[in-house]
Amino acid sequence: MAERRMFSKSVIWCDMFLEMPLSSQALYMHLNMSADDDGFVGNPKTILRMIGASEDDFKILVTKGFVIVFESGIIVITHWKRNNYIQKDRYKGTIYKDEKSYLNISNNNLYEKTERICIQNVSDLDTQDRIGKDRLDKGSIDKGRGEEESPPPPNSKTYGEFHNVKLSDEEYQRLKEKLKSHTNTMIEKLSRYIKSTGKTYQDHYVTILNWYEQDKEKLSQKKTGKIPTIEDYDKGEHL
Template sequence: MADKRMFSLKIVDSDLFLDMPLSSQCLYFHLSMRADDDGFVNNPKKIIKIIGANEDDLKILIAKGFVIVFERGIIVITHWKINNFIRKDRYKPTLYENEVQSLSQTKNGMYIKEVGCHLVDQRLTSGQPSIDKGRLDKVSIDKGREESTPPPNSKKYGEYQNIILTDEQYKALQEKLQSHTDTMIEKLSRYIKSTGKTYQDHYVTILNWYEQDKDKLSQKKTGKIPTFEDYDKGEHL
């Protein structure tokens, strides 16, 4: 396995990447440095502890699409082949063949996870894979059912009771956001109600929005708080 890694400015200089907390950005670099030659990491939790990050940073990377997570806790760097080119005489294939088989690859080298879909074309080719439409429809329906089921011990928050948080997540928000917790919950609640948009993880979305707003929130008396239109212009979960 090579001991040197590269990073593309197309990825790490993007607004989507730079909008993340510095701790999430740092975790991305450390995961990439420790990945195998196909971009897989089998010990993300260990790396999180070593560098003093937390699991929220990993959740942000997953939600933003910078890493893909598998059932066994293994992850892969989504843009690995955009970042890295490894010579054939130094390349060592990953040990995680099952995970490789669940991935396809776009023309520019970005990994895509195909869950439960039948790929007609060979995986990890330079072209887009063909997907059995019937299987895809079934996966979409099942996914919708899963997302509509709130996690255990969760409660509804916000003016419109459309923000789903567990007790642990709400306590974590109070610790991180302090007096701004209810402000950010209400902001997301109104935004979802007014736009009809859905989010996979309300907790991570609130954290992301707070990271973008915290400087302005601290200057609330003299500064302008972002409006819904401001959020439409940016990248969010």
């Protein structure tokens, strides 16, 4: 197995990556370093514990489409073939053949999870293929944050003025621990934004965390600074 790992600037310097908390960015780096030559990681939970990352850090990577999770718990790095170029004489195929059989490679050189396909469809592809490696298709890196809303978390409750923010009891308590006095402010902001724009989000909990990471400095200066409005969110990209 090759010892070196690389990162494409088109992936780690895009706004979507840089908007994540630094802890999620660091976790992404460690997962890449631990992956095999096909981008698979068989022990992601162990890596989380080793570096002190949280489940939220991992959940953000999944929601934003930077990693793909299989039912077995094994993951694969979505942009692996953009990040890495491995010479054939150093390449060692993954042992996770079953998980690999669910993957296809898009025209943008990204892994896509599909229905089970013939393993040969992926294995026969040249490991040296770098077509479009340094060109980032904005639509492709946004994969995993589409407009379809995922089912709400089990035993979820609705929050916000318009009762359209769905959170489980555990997620709400974790928000209170992380956001403290700003919890209701961020919930209401998301509630109004969904109502006014009609947009849907895959995960309301992660969306609130991301918005808070962007706004926490301004929120801490509430008495002297301007708090972002709904219009401010419409100018940027969010989950």
